[in-house]
Amino acid sequence: MNRKKIVILGAGYGGMITTVKLQKMLGTNDAEITLVNKHDYHYQTTWLHENAAGTLHHDRTRIKIADVVNLNRVNLVQDTVVAIEQDEKKIKLENGELTYDYLVVSLGFEAATFGIPGLLEHAFTIGNINSARLIRQHIEYNFARYNNEKEERPELLNIVVGGAGFTGIEYVGELVNKVPELCKEYDIPREKVRIINVEAAPTCLPGFDEELIEYTMNYLESKGVEFKLGTMLKQVSADGVLVEKDGVQEEIPSQNVVWAAGVRGNSLVEEAGFESARGRITVGEDLRAPGYDDVFIIGDCALVMNKETGRPYPPTAQIAMQEAEVTAHNLKTLVQGGDKLEAFKPDLKGSVASLGHGQAIGVVFGGKKLFGMSAVIMKKIIDNRYLLKLGGLGLLLKKGKFNIFK
């Protein structure tokens, strides 16, 4: 019996859906499946802005892998990938080494920092459970410090968010709910706290529907968010940021700088020597890496061109999950000796962004605009649908979001 070895790197949306599909689709004699992940839990990246603001506890966001993956069927290796050696079909881990017949790279994203001075040292990014928890605790600590300082220290209370794409907007939406709570807790007048969202493009959510952009701006401004549009964040230091608009520079004092201005693929794929642009590999229709018929790349490490627009599909959980389904199907074909692989065809269902408690916006089903409560309900449906898909009714009841006002 020649059982093929399938190794899946990363238990995010792409890795988890590939694994749960494969464990159902393949018999024990077909393949040995190994899932490698830094932690023994999977987290829903799409909820991390809530954890970073402190409006949702991070234990709601993480799910024990053992609760949804059958560990009699899948080897779970809790370790950190340090190198992919695709020519030798080897994976180097911090604590060992693995070999594979087929590899799935689903290692997700990193913040794109564009070489901005001081960013790595002084700004926070919303990237995983630990980085989100750190942001929440850091801001709370600075609020706690504020009334214990002899001088006025606005940098402790100013929160600067770099980027008003979906991540930046969803995060400031949570902050408008959290900041009043923190003010009450730490005896701080609300008007002393500034939430400043800096965006290089002339609008927030560049490229999105204009009416929904206006709705978003009006709502968030009414809750005290200051937008600095057409403004580049140029530099970060220990005590603030330097921004520039129309050649005019301004310093904003802040020790709470959260960088949400773009993502790139995991740098391990670049280091492995795959041809990539900012850590994203342009994959073939069947999601394999060019020149490597035994390597599938999915999720935020993969780049798939939209032939209609001539631009790549954006890195989203929605796409990562759809890619995972095709990859599981293609792996089944390969291990069972077939060679007719399925081509990946994204089925874009729309985008919905939360703006905090009881508020959201979105465009779904090819153009239907949603805002307010209808968008909130749609967002909950999307989140709950994922849980159902991943772990069935049990997981949905344990981790689902059912309160439309929170």
Ligand code: FAD
């Ligand atoms: P990820 O889900 O990021 O998972 C990667 C996994 O790999 C993680 O478990 C990580 O721990 C593991 N890993 C990384 N490096 C290593 C290593 N060296 N060794 C071992 N394990 C490793 N998209 C949507 O479609 N809808 C949304 O509403 C939405 N909201 C978002 C909100 C926020 C705040 C953010 C930041 C993103 C959001 N996105 C959303 C984008 C979406 O989260 C990503 O596109 C998606 O997570 C990509 O899935 P993935 O499987 O490629 O990687």
Ligand code: NAD
């Ligand atoms: P993004 O690339 O979509 O947005 C980053 C924003 O930062 C852009 O608007 C850009 O103009 C701005 N920016 C870049 N450099 C800047 C600078 N120096 N100064 C000021 N502004 C700067 O990144 P994101 O928001 O992190 O989203 C990443 C991916 O995740 C996207 O594909 C997005 O669609 C997806 N996402 C989806 C949702 C959702 O569907 N609800 C939520 C979050 C993220």
